[in-house]
Amino acid sequence: MTDSAAYEANPIAGDGAVLKVTDLRVRFPAPGRGSSPVTAVSNLSLSVDEGQVLSLIGESGSGKSATLLAIAALLPAGTALEGDMRLSGRDGNLLVPGSRRRGIAGRHISMVFQNPGASLNPVLSVGSQIDEVAAAHRGLVPAEARGITEELLDRVGLPHSGPQAKNWARAYPHQLSGGQKQRIAIAAALAGNPRVLLADEPTTALDATVQAQILDLLLELVDERSIAMIFVTHDLALAASIGDRIAVMRTGRLIEVGSAGEIARRPQKTYTGELMRTALSFTRSASAPPAVQKPGRETTKEGLLLRSIHRSFPARGGGRVQALSGVTLKIGSGEIVGLIGESGSGKTTLGRITVGLEKAESGEVILDGSPFDPRGQRATVQMVFQDPLASFNPRRAIKEALVHPLRRHLGLTGRSARARIEELLDEVGLDPALGSRQPNQLSGGQLQRAAIARALAARPRFVVCDEAVASLDVSVRAQILELLERLRADEGLGILMISHDLGVVKSIADRTVVLFNGREVESGPTGQVLKSPREGYTRKLIAAVPSGLVPWRERLQDEAVG
Amino acid sequence: MTLDLQGSVPRVSTGSAVGATLLSAVILAAIFASWLAPGDPLDMVARPLLTPLQDARFPLGTDQLGRDVLAGLLHGARVSMAVGAAAAAAAIGVGILVGTLAGFLGRFTDDFLMRITEAFQTVPTFLLALALVSVLGASAANVVIAIGISSWPATARLVRAEVLRLKRAEFVDAARLAGRVPLAIAFYEVLPGALQPVVALIGITVGEAILVESALAFLGLSDPNLNSWGGMIANGRALLRNAPYLVAIPGIAIATAVLAVTLVGDGLASRFGLINRR
Numbered sequence: 001m002t003d004s005a006a007y008e009a010n011p012i013a014g015d016g017a018v019l020k021v022t023d024l025r026v027r028f029p030a031p032g033r034g035s036s037p038v039t040a041v042s043n044l045s046l047s048v049d050e051g052q053v054l055s056l057i058g059e060s061g062s063g064k065s066a067t068l069l070a071i072a073a074l075l076p077a078g079t080a081l082e083g084d085m086r087l088s089g090r091d092g093n094l095l096v097p098g099s100r101r102r103g104i105a106g107r108h109i110s111m112v113f114q115n116p117g118a119s120l121n122p123v124l125s126v127g128s129q130i131d132e133v134a135a136a137h138r139g140l141v142p143a144e145a146r147g148i149t150e151e152l153l154d155r156v157g158l159p160h161s162g163p164q165a166k167n168w169a170r171a172y173p174h175q176l177s178g179g180q181k182q183r184i185a186i187a188a189a190l191a192g193n194p195r196v197l198l199a200d201e202p203t204t205a206l207d208a209t210v211q212a213q214i215l216d217l218l219l220e221l222v223d224e225r226s227i228a229m230i231f232v233t234h235d236l237a238l239a240a241s242i243g244d245r246i247a248v249m250r251t252g253r254l255i256e257v258g259s260a261g262e263i264a265r266r267p268q269k270t271y272t273g274e275l276m277r278t279a280l281s282f283t284r285s286a287s288a289p290p291a292v293q294k295p296g297r298e299t300t301k302e303g304l305l306l307r308s309i310h311r312s313f314p315a316r317g318g319g320r321v322q323a324l325s326g327v328t329l330k331i332g333s334g335e336i337v338g339l340i341g342e343s344g345s346g347k348t349t350l351g352r353i354t355v356g357l358e359k360a361e362s363g364e365v366i367l368d369g370s371p372f373d374p375r376g377q378r379a380t381v382q383m384v385f386q387d388p389l390a391s392f393n394p395r396r397a398i399k400e401a402l403v404h405p406l407r408r409h410l411g412l413t414g415r416s417a418r419a420r421i422e423e424l425l426d427e428v429g430l431d432p433a434l435g436s437r438q439p440n441q442l443s444g445g446q447l448q449r450a451a452i453a454r455a456l457a458a459r460p461r462f463v464v465c466d467e468a469v470a471s472l473d474v475s476v477r478a479q480i481l482e483l484l485e486r487l488r489a490d491e492g493l494g495i496l497m498i499s500h501d502l503g504v505v506k507s508i509a510d511r512t513v514v515l516f517n518g519r520e521v522e523s524g525p526t527g528q529v530l531k532s533p534r535e536g537y538t539r540k541l542i543a544a545v546p547s548g549l550v551p552w553r554e555r556l557q558d559e560a561v562g
Numbered sequence: 563m564t565l566d567l568q569g570s571v572p573r574v575s576t577g578s579a580v581g582a583t584l585l586s587a588v589i590l591a592a593i594f595a596s597w598l599a600p601g602d603p604l605d606m607v608a609r610p611l612l613t614p615l616q617d618a619r620f621p622l623g624t625d626q627l628g629r630d631v632l633a634g635l636l637h638g639a640r641v642s643m644a645v646g647a648a649a650a651a652a653a654i655g656v657g658i659l660v661g662t663l664a665g666f667l668g669r670f671t672d673d674f675l676m677r678i679t680e681a682f683q684t685v686p687t688f689l690l691a692l693a694l695v696s697v698l699g700a701s702a703a704n705v706v707i708a709i710g711i712s713s714w715p716a717t718a719r720l721v722r723a724e725v726l727r728l729k730r731a732e733f734v735d736a737a738r739l740a741g742r743v744p745l746a747i748a749f750y751e752v753l754p755g756a757l758q759p760v761v762a763l764i765g766i767t768v769g770e771a772i773l774v775e776s777a778l779a780f781l782g783l784s785d786p787n788l789n790s791w792g793g794m795i796a797n798g799r800a801l802l803r804n805a806p807y808l809v810a811i812p813g814i815a816i817a818t819a820v821l822a823v824t825l826v827g828d829g830l831a832s833r834f835g836l837i838n839r840r
Contacts, residue, residue: 357735378741391732395754401736408741454736 017047017088018228019071019109019196024083024095026066026075026252037080040066041252044083048196048228053219055243055260056232057275059473060444063252064232068198070095071230073105087195107137107192112218114201116181120173126184127153127169130191137192152187156217179210186217190225197222197229204233207342208500212544215242215552223553236275236474237503237548240264241555248272264548275474276548302368303332304354304381304462304494309363311349311518323349324518326363331462334492336484338509338526340499340541346518347498351464354496355383379409379458386467388447392439398450399425399435405457424453428483445476452483462494463487469504481508502545506530514538578829584822588815592640599633603789607633614807625808626801631794635815638791642772642819645705645790649771652710654760657717658753664718665725665756666748676722683715691774695783702785705778709771717763724756758834765827769820776816791816 026041041063048054058064069075071085073094085094087108094101113119121129127149134145134152149169150160158168158180173181182202189197199218203211219242222229233239239246239260246263248256248271256269267273306329312320324346331337341347352358354365356374365372367380382405385391392401402421406412412420422432428449439447448468455463465484469477485508487493499505505512506526513523514537522535533539546552591598601607606628607620614623614631622631664675682690694708728734729752737747778784779792791812798808 352735355739357738378739382739383735385732385736387732391736393733393737393751393755396751401733401740404737404742405740451736454740458740 017049019088019230020047020086021045021071022084022086024067024070024085025081026063026070027080027082028066029078029080039252041070044249044252044254046230046247046254046257048230050195050226050228051222052244053222053229053231053242055239055246056230056249057234057236057239057246058249059234059275059475061251062249064249065200066252067249068111068200068230068232071196072109072111072198073101074111106133108194109196109198110189110192110194111198111200112182112185112189112202114204116178116185116202116205117173119185120181122173125170125172126176126181127171130169130184130188133188133191148191149187152190153184155190155221156183156187157213158183158187177210178206179214182206182214183217186214186221190221193225195226195228197227199229199231201233202231203238204235208502208541208544209342211238215546218242219553234473235546236264238546240276240548241546241550241552248275260551261549303330303335304372305330305366306350306354307364307366309350309353309360309365311346311353311358311361322518324353324360327515327518327520329496329513329520329523331494331496333461333494334488335511336488336495336497336509338497338499338505338512339515340502340505340512341515342500342541344517345515347515348466350515351383351466351496351498354462354464355381357383379405380460381462381464382455382458382460384448384451384455384463384465384468387471388444388451389439391451392447394439397436397438398442398447401450401454402435402457405454409458420457421453424457425450427456428453429479443476444472445479448472448476448480449483452480452487456487460493462496464496464498466498467500468497470499470501477504484508502530502542514541575829575832577825578832581822581825581829584818585826588639588819588822589643591636592643595633595636595640599630599636601633603633603637604629604787611801611805613805614811622811623805623807625794625797626805631808631811634789634794635791635811637789638794638812638815639819641702641788641790642775642816645702645709645775645784646768646772646819646823648706649709649713649775650764650768652706653713653767653771654717654764656710656714658721658757658760660714661718661721662725662748662753662756665722666729666744666752672722675718679715679718682712685712687712687770688774688777691778692781692783695778700778700783700785702788705775705784708778709774712774713767713770717760717767720759720763721753721756724759725752728752728755761834762827762831764830765824768823768827772816772820772823 022045024041024044025039027037027039030037044067046054056064056067066075070081075081081095083095087094087104090104094104120126127146128142130149130152131142131145134140134148135142138145138148146169153168154160158166160168173184176184197218202218203214206214218229218231221227231239231242240263241260243260245258246256246260247254248263248269250271256263256267256272258268263272264276267276306327308326308328309324310322310326311324312322315321327346327350329337329339329350339347339350349358353360356365356372356378367377372381392398399421402424403417406417406420421435425432425435430446430449430453434442434446434450442450451468469480472480481504484495484497488495497505497509509526511524512526512529514521514529514535516537522529522533522538529538530542533542607630608617608624608628610624610626610628612620612624615621616623620630620632622635624630625634660675660679664672664679690712691708694711695704698704698708725748734747734751737751742751775784776790776792776795779790780796782793782796784790784793794812795809798805798812802809
């Protein structure tokens with residue numbers, strides 16, 4: 001790794017930079033007649049050095065994707081690009097289309113995308129897809145490139161020989177896990193021996209432990225091949241951990257650039273500070289969750305109890321997959337229980353069984369000491385879904401979604417229902433006038449507030465939040481969590497908070513349950529589970545989360561030593 | 563993170579503009595037939611076998627019984643459009659009902675309804691319509707019923723597929739938690755979203771209905787009291803050598819009407835973003 005002192009002094013100059021972008025401006029053609037072109041990025045300058053990682057962060061719509069696509073020359077024709085982009089050792093401005101630019105994108109500048117499933121062709125074996133890239137860059141025919149492909153696969157941790165050998169090259173994308181597919185995508189990106197690697201949220205779709213492995217791999221490659229990497233992410237803790245430097249974007253402009261440690265600890269701009277404060281809540285143990293639980297509650301019958309729940313699903317190609325095997329969980333009134341686990345751990349199934357959308361094969365759901373009847377007592381347990389946009393009918397106004405629970409569960413109609421809808425929207429901090437809008441006219445945060453209002457409309461005593469803040473930007477996420485906490489305090493709502501994000505659970509849950517492969521691994525007060533976990537799996541899960549304050553590379557070295 | 567790069571307003575293509583013009587001409591002819599050509603088009607009004615442009619009062623000539631071909635053409639438009647639209651509406655209505663129930667209720671209902679759909683699909687549309695009209699008797703209502711019964715499976719399968727996709731959406735779960743009953747969810751929440759692709763089928767279904775009606779009339783199985791284009795072709799067939807215009811004129815009319823509805827259907831489909839054509 002090169003000494004980054006020069007950058008501290010003048011973060012943009014970067015004279016030894018591999019890639020240098022000056023005054024980039026990206027404008028998309030006007031979306032319709034009579035409207036003006038949309039400026040996605042303006043006056044953006046950045047540079048990356050050999051063996052360095054630049055984290056590019058910002059909330060959705062900040063222009064970070066447009067910036068990355070402009071560098072990769074992947075923006076659609078008709079997009080206006082202005083500014084200057086230089087690759088060291090190459091002449092000329094690479095933003096200008098033409099012969100100079102040819103052969104650069106994909107080879108010297110290559111890219112890893114967010115969704116590895118979508119960036120691979122499902123009908124070709126992964127090997128042949130890498131062959132094609134490798135052959136194109138070396139002037140071979142694809143059949144001659146298999147050797148190179150196998151080397152690359154070996155490098156990204158899918159070895160052809162050795163103890164874990166498998167003929168990975170002949171596998172098809174659907175036979176691989178998300179992490180394996182991302183490794184394939186990385187191998188393909190390496191095939192041209194790139195000097196710049198653009199990574200667009202490459203780990204967002206992956207589980208925490210898999211994310212950790214992919215981050216390890218990317219950093220190893222950056223170090224060993226002196227690649228300059230631009231890592232785009234909305235996750236600040238991740239950005240601060242993996243980046244040598246961070247560039248913060250907002251509404252198409254770069255508002256702050258600096259060394260990662262500096263920005264994580266002492267951000268100059270209020271906006272960055274705000275982002276950091278919410279994003280690093282997991283690391284900074286400032287806010288211990290308030291213990292509202294009254295003594296003696298554990299012994300009473302009050303609450304929602306799931307007792308030894310079993311559930312399996314038919315597996316692809318016959319047989320059954322055990323999604324849940326004997327999970328027991330209790331949510332008291334006014335209690336927030338965090339449920340964490342990676343995908344496939346059964347946490348979503350457990351949530352659906354809790355609200356009665358799914359049936360348990362054995363085991364029971366008990367409400368205040370007697371069996372929960374999903375038909376008769378549906379109003380008691382409600383749910384807030386992961387994707388706020390998908391959880392509203394795209395063809396109906398928001399308030400229509402609130403009409404039905406009021407009518408079916410409380411018998412409210414006409415004027416009293418309308419009044420109650422306004423009350424509910426007001427309660428979740430949404431302007432009641434927005435109730436007449438269509439779902440696609442609201443932002444994600446506004447929709448999730450409306451979804452909470454809908455869940456509350458039935459006057460439930462318990463609410464299951466299935467990844468309810470996962471799709472929201474950090475600042476909005478904090479507001480929604482505050483809202484949930486207030487509802488718990490004011491109305492004694494019991495909440496089951498399902499999340500893969502330890503930060504969310506840590507900031508809000510009184511107790512936390514860790515699920516792995518359909519079994520409860522560990523449970524207890526949140527502070528205890530996350531601070532001093534008893535089980536190895538929990539420890540692994542926690543170690544996989546980037547803290548934001550400790551560089552990821554140090555973690556690599558620690559592992560090598562320990 | 564996604565980048566929305568679409569959003570340009572689709573322009574009306576030449577094809578759908580031509581289709582819309584032709585279709586409005588046919589519809590106007592159907593609406594104003596009694597005004598443009600008063601009286602019964604089946605009446606004898608002039609000397610038989612006047613060739614087109616021979617007599618200014620009968621610009622398209624007369625047939626072997628002295629009936630005005632233009633009057634027949636205009637009134638035939640009424641029959642084709644009415645029967646075509648009614649039969650397509652029946653077919654699409656049945657298809658939507660069956661598709662929604664099969665897709666949403668699943669399990670036994672789905673199996674049962676889909677086996678019936680397949681049974682109908684294995685018999686060619688025209689043969690089934692032919693058999694039904696022979697049994698039910700040749701009347702306009704029976705022709706509509708016969709065509710409706712024989713052409714609903716395509717809609718049913720399409721709607722079922724859409725419903726199957728949509729019923730896994732989170733808003734369906736949300737409606738369930740709101741206490742709504744399954745049928746209300748199926749028809750109120752899910753169905754409206756499943757209807758868009760059906761738009762693409764409207765043109766095809768109406769066009770097919772017009773063709774089947776014409777073919778039935780050609781075989782003499784449509785309502786004998788209605789003047790249909792297919793019937794006109796059947797009448798002119800015997801004189802194909804001496805008076806080819808008696809077959810050609812209604813033939814062109816059928817082709818035009820079917821082309822028009824198909825083009826308009828296509829236009830609607832691309833308008834809703836169902837098919838992409840650049």
